[in-house]
Amino acid sequence: MKENVVIIGGGIAGMEAAGQLLSLGYNPIIVEQQDHLGGHVAQWHRLFPDMIPAQELVQKLGESIAEANVFLETRVNFVNRLSDGWNVMLSNGINIVCRAILVASGFTLFDASRKEEYGYGVYDHVITNADLEAWLNGSADRRVPFRPESMGFVHCVGSRDMKAGNTQCSKVCCTTAIKQAIEMKERFPDSNVYCFYMDLRLFGKKYEDFYINAQKQWGVQFIRGRVSEVSETMEGRLQVKAEDTLSGRPVKVQLDLLVLMSGMVCNEHSSRMAGMMGLDIDSDGFIRSRDNEYHIVESNRPGVFYAGTCTGTKTVPETVCEARSAALAIHNYLKGR
Amino acid sequence: MDFGFGINRSSTIDLTKTDNGLFRRVCSEEPGARTCMACGSCSATCMASDLSGMSIRKVLLAMQRGQDIRHMLSKCMLCGKCTMVCPRGINTRRLVLTICRLYD
Ligand code: SF4
Ligand code: SF4
Ligand code: SF4
Numbered sequence: 001m002k003e004n005v006v007i008i009g010g011g012i013a014g015m016e017a018a019g020q021l022l023s024l025g026y027n028p029i030i031v032e033q034q035d036h037l038g039g040h041v042a043q044w045h046r047l048f049p050d051m052i053p054a055q056e057l058v059q060k061l062g063e064s065i066a067e068a069n070v071f072l073e074t075r076v077n078f079v080n081r082l083s084d085g086w087n088v089m090l091s092n093g094i095n096i097v098c099r100a101i102l103v104a105s106g107f108t109l110f111d112a113s114r115k116e117e118y119g120y121g122v123y124d125h126v127i128t129n130a131d132l133e134a135w136l137n138g139s140a141d142r143r144v145p146f147r148p149e150s151m152g153f154v155h156c157v158g159s160r161d162m163k164a165g166n167t168q169c170s171k172v173c174c175t176t177a178i179k180q181a182i183e184m185k186e187r188f189p190d191s192n193v194y195c196f197y198m199d200l201r202l203f204g205k206k207y208e209d210f211y212i213n214a215q216k217q218w219g220v221q222f223i224r225g226r227v228s229e230v231s232e233t234m235e236g237r238l239q240v241k242a243e244d245t246l247s248g249r250p251v252k253v254q255l256d257l258l259v260l261m262s263g264m265v266c267n268e269h270s271s272r273m274a275g276m277m278g279l280d281i282d283s284d285g286f287i288r289s290r291d292n293e294y295h296i297v298e299s300n301r302p303g304v305f306y307a308g309t310c311t312g313t314k315t316v317p318e319t320v321c322e323a324r325s326a327a328l329a330i331h332n333y334l335k336g337r
Numbered sequence: 338m339d340f341g342f343g344i345n346r347s348s349t350i351d352l353t354k355t356d357n358g359l360f361r362r363v364c365s366e367e368p369g370a371r372t373c374m375a376c377g378s379c380s381a382t383c384m385a386s387d388l389s390g391m392s393i394r395k396v397l398l399a400m401q402r403g404q405d406i407r408h409m410l411s412k413c414m415l416c417g418k419c420t421m422v423c424p425r426g427i428n429t430r431r432l433v434l435t436i437c438r439l440y441d
Contacts, residue, residue: 192352194352200374216369216372219364221401244402246398249348250350251352251402252349252352252353253352253353
């Protein structure tokens with residue numbers, strides 16, 4: 001009999017780990033709340049920096065776990081500690097006994113309507129990064145105008161924001177804004193596209209090239225200043241105000257579409273899980289790894305491991321690497337190494 | 338009539354009404370000019386900057402905001418130091434000449 005490993009969360013972290021655990025000879029069991037695998041990435045259009053379709057990655061991961069047990073639309077009701085492992089009770093009535101659990105419960109997208117000054121859910125043409133990805137994927141969205149002349153991207157929505165309770169940088173949204181700005185320019189070459197940023201944090205491979213390309217080839221205009229307020233004009237356009245901190249002067253502009261770069265916040269599901277298993281929470285609100293330098297995928301509890309954004313904001317490649325690393329850590333743990 | 342006070346002109350930059358035609362014309366000849374990341378190396382090294390306020394960074398920004406740049410451009414001595422330090426590899430010295438030629 002192959003040994004069970006319960007994976008909480010069927011996003012790309014859970015999927016990748018399950019694939020690796022299968023080839024290591026285990027029986028991974030994925031428990032996913034939603035009705036599909038792939039998490040947030042499954043809703044995304046293209047991934048930077050090479051612009052591969054997000055669907056391609058999710059599909060590949062799906063093929064690698066064809067033999068894994070997957071419970072969709074299922075929650076973990078309770079977890080209790082046994083002398084030599086854990087007993088996991090699922091909402092579908094199934095109980096699983098295992099020695100190792102992988103928490104891969106991911107993040108929640110910051111609720112942009114909490115930043116009232118940006119008017120998400122109030123004005124007709126304010127959407128989030130996730131809404132735009134869905135639109136790019138072909139789902140209809142009446143908030144996106146037929147032929148926008150001017151568009152804006154607001155960086156750091158709900159990130160780097162003490163008032164919103166999130167001091168962390170979400171890491172991916174600067175690049176996402178630039179990626180989406182380019183994608184909109186491809187569709188509407190004559191439009192003006194503005195990015196309102198505080199810093200451009202473009203740390204990853206080829207991210208800076210993305211930025212240079214957005215400037216040089218696409219003429220995306222970068223304005224250093226956080227959008228302070230958005231209002232609607234009589235004609236139904238958006239009036240956006242910020243300070244152009246490089247000029248030291250206030251700046252305003254009328255737009256037909258405003259895209260809010262909602263950040264990653266720790267999800268309530270992860271916190272619940274942490275409570276049941278006695279896992280530590282870090283000072284940033286995410287689940288706490290044993291340490292943040294060397295033991296990222298390990299927890300303070302025996303047999304509990306982490307992968308992906310449940311422990312902090314991460315990119316897709318970081319998440320996938322962590323999942324592989326977690327699978328190996330679980331393997332070593334179960335082999336008593 | 339003298340009310341004993343004046344009203345200052347609004348300092349707000351209205352991008353909807355901004356004419357950045359010069360910047361666009363300049364960029365069609367010098368596409369690199371778009372890649373400025375406002376690092377300030379050019380102005381830090383500029384010999385004219387200290388005394389005259391000349392700054393390539395500010396010239397590029399002001400053009401994008403549709404503002405007058407003549408007072409800065411006229412101070413450039415075309416020494417080329419700024420070109421040497423620009424991390425984006427913008428030929429800033431040639432840029433000054435291009436702007437002067439396209440200015441109407
Ligand atoms: S990646 Fe950029 S937009 Fe996202 S939180 Fe960090 S600085 Fe802000
Ligand atoms: S070329 Fe002009 S702007 Fe550049 S360093 Fe010399 S004086 Fe300054
Ligand atoms: S050195 Fe180059 S990149 Fe830096 S501010 Fe000057 S022109 Fe821009």
